[in-house]
């Protein structure tokens with residue numbers, strides 16, 4: 242859906258600062274935070290049919306910034322640590338803009354039209370500064386002619402991941418709903434200290450880490466690079482496919498590694514394997530081409546000791562990497578799911594420490610995305626059902642679509658997921674068809690199970 246018309250700003254944006262004094266310190270960022278991959282703001286929108294009260298939102302934000310004070314600070318390159326980023330917790334404040342977009346309604350985001358379009362950038366105040374100088378949190382509230390409101394947040398990814406962001410947004414919403422926002426405290430105190438994820442004194446890279454390893458030259462590498470450039474050839478088209486709970490249940494059967502109840506797969510394993518295969522089948526590279534799957538994996542409960550003292554608000558995830566070939570992937574659904582399972586099992590404390598040390602030794606390195614499908618799962622993180630006083634959102638999702646695939650929560654269907662990813666335009670229809678493969682009759686079955694509208698009403 243394209244947003245026509247321009248956003249009208251009647252006033253310049255303001256800086257919202259914490260309502261009480263907060264610690265003044267240079268906050269260390271872990272290597273998982275300060276990796277080049279995360280040097281960008283994550284921009285998401287929440288669309289509400291009701292009106293958000295501006296004063297309430299600002300007062301509540303000012304209150305929660307007392308607990309989430311790093312978001313009111315500024316990123317800086319540290320002189321002591323070789324340019325590594327830190328957060329200068331200086332209470333400068335969150336950039337908060339308010340605008341009005343005539344002609345756009347909350348309803349435009351329902352009815353399955355809510356696929357990001359480049360015009361959606363209007364929903365976020367454009368700060369011309371570099372990534373490091375931009376406040377780690379920028380907010381824009383856009384009023385709509387229907388009385389609805391869009392809340393757009395841009396949070397620097399090196400400050401927080403989805404789990405930390407959800408924790409902050411829920412605390413903000415709770416404060417906005419509370420009679421006296423000064424009394425509203427987060428349910429669990431946030432933990433900003435990232436030293437539990439510091440590298441070892443002598444870095445030890447104990448695994449191959451294909452997620453960061455660029456192909457090392459030679460004929461194979463150039464073949465992968467050449468084929469890969471076709472897999473991502475522009476122009477790219479965003480594709481959004483919603484898998485209902487019934488679709489996911491079917492995929493879990495289709496992808497189960499065996500008929501034994503002991504060898505089941507989770508919703509994520511089945512979905513990840515299915516969408517990875519759909520991508521490969523749609524793009525149809527040579528069967529022998531090595532293909533990888535990278536996916537984000539939460540580590541808060543995997544590291545020893547667990548990151549459980551309060552809510553760890555830094556980035557608590559690593560990239561896990563499954564490897565196969567285009568031919569093998571297309572050939573077997575259960576084998577693809579088994580690969581995802583085995584990859585998950587390899588990620589433990591040793592693996593995470595090894596990633597952290599790798600990022601210490603190879604500062605500035607990026608994941609190797611050649612011939613790679615990347616998934617980040619945002620389901621079950623508590624990001625979507627957030628109520629600031631105007632009810633829960635009718636739409637939640639990113640401002641842009643990218644080459645990495647997001648598994649987004651489906652509002653009203655907690656066991657469903659929407660896969661959103663940009664693929665080469667020429668393969669977009671085929672990708673969507675491959676995603677629906679094996680699922681067509683599920684919708685028919687589902688409809689047959691619905692009670693007949695007339696049932697029970699005759700008397």
Ligand SMILES: COc1cc(/C=C/C(=O)SCCNC(=O)CCNC(=O)[C@H](O)C(C)(C)COP(=O)(O)OP(=O)(O)OC[C@H]2O[C@@H](n3cnc4c(N)ncnc43)[C@H](O)[C@@H]2OP(=O)(O)O)ccc1O
Nearest residue numbers: 283396401402403406507508509537538539558617618621
């Ligand atoms: C900064 O501001 C932001 C940021 C963002 C976004 C940022 C990011 O993208 S950061 C990366 C975010 N993603 C992650 O960290 C991944 C988190 N998920 C995991 O790590 C998962 O474990 C997994 C690796 C994806 C695999 O999951 P799965 O195979 O499902 O395995 P389990 O999680 O162990 O689940 C197995 C089983 O357990 C039950 N279960 C698990 N969790 C729940 C739950 N919450 N509720 C109910 N049940 C649960 C369930 O039965 C599972 O089996 P199923 O078959 O039912 O699935 C964005 C916005 C910003 O502002």
